[in-house]
Amino acid sequence: MATDHDHDHDHDHDTQILDAIDRFLKTEVRPHVKRLEQADEYPAEIVEQMKKMGLFGCIIPAEYGGLGLSTATYAAVVARIASVWMSISGIINSHLIMAATVLRSGTEAQKRDLLPRFASGELRGGIGLTEADAGTDLQAIRTRAVREGDHYVINGSKTWITNSLHGGCLALLVKTDPQAEPRHKGMSLFITEKGPxxxxxxxxxxxxxxxxxxxELQxxxxxxxxDRLIGGVEGRGLQQVLSGLELGRINVAARGLGVATASLxxxxxxxxxxxxxxxPICEHQAIQLKLGEMGTRVEAARLLVEAAARAYDRGERCDMEAGMAKYFATEAAMDNALxxxxxxxxxxYSPEFDVERYYRxxxxxxxxxxxxEMQRLIIARQLIQRYPA
Ligand SMILES: Cc1cc2nc3c(=O)[nH]c(=O)nc-3n(C[C@H](O)[C@H](O)[C@H](O)COP(=O)(O)OP(=O)(O)OC[C@H]3O[C@@H](n4cnc5c(N)ncnc54)[C@H](O)[C@@H]3O)c2cc1C
Known part of the structure; x- marks a missing residue:
């Protein structure tokens, strides 16, 4: 049972981590954002610092070499990072969605083999789902894996895959049985490291x-x-991806909170x-109305993100809460940026000011x-399911 002492200890630990993030953002990130962003250059040195800080393992449990942060603290870390430069939150987030598939659905051997390498940042990556003809409708993917002895042979292409040039591996969604009905029963997820x-x-x-x-990948x-088939069983790939999406949505919501906060x-x-x-223009009412709305959006987004993260930490089903946080906090980012x-x-309208970047x-x-669009449909379906007439 958790004691007050444990609670204080966690709180101190979280405060220390958030303070360290603030120092890192101020000295190592903020001075370089403009140059790196405008050159579309990978922030290799920042990534090295993030490895040292353990950020690639922030939600991986300590027994597998990670920091073992709660989702609520992780969301606060992501929001702070995104309030300075959203791109670097993506370098960690997509990587951790990949790690979460192993954490939630992997075999014990896969966890022991992969999670420590993910946590140290030695092996970094992301998630490979989208194809040219399949984004929202993931069951329409065509990348195919065929078993040959103790290997699978994969053919196909993916697009819009983040962290795939500078990362070393992906959680890759494929079809192992393209004829299966329903279609998701023929889908599987692999951890694929780069190779021929x-x-x-x-x-x-x-x-x-x-x-x-x-x-784009081929x-x-x-x-x-x-043995890189996650969970060791075919046909569970879509389910494994979807089970990671609650966490994925909380972390995109946290990014939205970050961009909305920066704009405010x-x-x-x-x-x-x-x-x-x-x-000063802040004394004109037209500007005050905007600031009043922007500030309220930030606080509402923060509360939704925290509520979804806490529900996730308690192990409750939270697709509706994560969907609400994702929808509201990201719309808040767009509205506040404008x-x-x-x-x-x-x-x-000039790249001299950061707001031009928030807007993009x-x-x-x-x-x-x-x-x-999909978030609102998910929220509505949950409302109907949870409150039958
Ligand atoms: C910068 C960037 C990075 C990305 N990184 C990754 C990544 O790392 N890994 C990865 O796998 N993917 C990645 N993606 C892809 C992203 O996940 C997809 O773009 C997204 O899932 C939407 O799919 P789509 O673009 O094919 O749009 P579509 O599915 O074609 O949707 C088009 C429009 O139709 C709407 N729509 C679709 N179906 C329905 C429905 N049933 N009801 C109502 N409306 C509907 C959508 O809301 C949207 O408005 C990235 C995309 C971008 C832009």
């Missing part, structure tokens, strides 16, 4: 979310050992400096980890 036949064909250009690599008779912070500061008609831009006038980064959050 695993080819990055193109790094994609993006509106925002720069510096982090998102690519699998050409790529051979993966059969910059708007509050700028509106006190810029003067029109003899007074309002922040308006408050900056022409300067908001925010839309990804509306799309990734289940589009916000």
């Amino acid at each position: 036949g695993f080819v990055v064909t193109r790094k994609l250009k993006k509106l925002g979310y720069r510096g982090i690599d998102t690519c 699998f050409d008779n790529y051979r993966v050992p059969a 912070r910059d708007a509050v500061a700028y509106s006190q400096q810029r003067k029109t008609f003899g007074k 309002e922040c831009m308006r408050i900056h006038g022409a300067y908001g 980064d925010a839309p990804l959050l509306l799309i990734g980890e289940g589009t916000n």
Whole structure:
């Protein structure tokens, strides 16, 4: 049973971690964001620092070499990082969604083999689901794995896969039985490390979310050992991916909270400096209305993210809570970025100010980890299921 002493200890530990993150962001990240983002350059040195801080293992339990943070603390870490540079939160987040599939669905041997390497950041990666003709409708994927002795041979292509150029592996969703009905019974998930036949064909250009690599991939008779089939059983791939999505949605929601917070912070500061008609613009009611809405959105987003993260930490079903947090916090990011831009006038349209980046980064959050159209459908279905008439 948890005692008050344990609780205080956890609280101190979390505060120390959040303080260390703030120092790291101030000295190692903020001074370099503009240059790296504008050059679309991978932040290799920042990644080395993140490895040292243990961030690649922040939610992996200590017994497998991670920091073992609660989801609530992890969400706070992600929001802080995203309030300075959203791209680097993606380098950890997609990696941890991959790690979570092993943690939740892997065999004990897979956990012992892979999780310590994931936690140290020695082996980094992401998730390979999307194909040119299948995003929301994942059951339509065509990448195929065929068993040959103690290996599977994989052929097909993926697109929009983050961390695939600079990372070393992916949780890769494939079809092991394309004829299966229902279709998801023919889907499986593998941890695929780079090797012959695993080819990055193109790094994609993006509106925002720069510096982090998102690519097209080709699998050409790529051979993966059969013991890399997650859970050791075929046909559970989609279920394994979906079970990781609650966590994925909480962390995208936390990114939204970060971008919404950054937009508010910059708007509050700028509106006190810029003067029109003899007074700072923050004294005009039109600007105050915007600040009032932006601040309220940030606090509401924070509460939704915390509630979803706490439900996840208690082991409760939280697809509705995670969906609400994801939907609201990411729309808050987009709305606050636009309002922040308006408050900056022409300067908001210039890369000299960070708001231009928030405005380009925010839309990804509306799309990734289940589009916000899908989130509202999931919320509605849960409302109907939980409260039958
Ligand atoms: C920068 C970036 C990074 C990404 N990183 C990754 C990654 O690391 N790994 C990965 O696997 N994928 C990644 N993706 C892909 C992303 O997950 C997909 O784009 C997303 O799932 C949506 O799929 P889609 O683009 O095919 O859109 P579609 O599925 O074609 O959807 C198009 C539109 O139709 C709507 N729609 C679809 N079905 C329904 C429905 N049933 N009811 C109502 N509306 C519907 C959608 O909401 C959307 O508005 C990334 C994308 C971007 C932009």
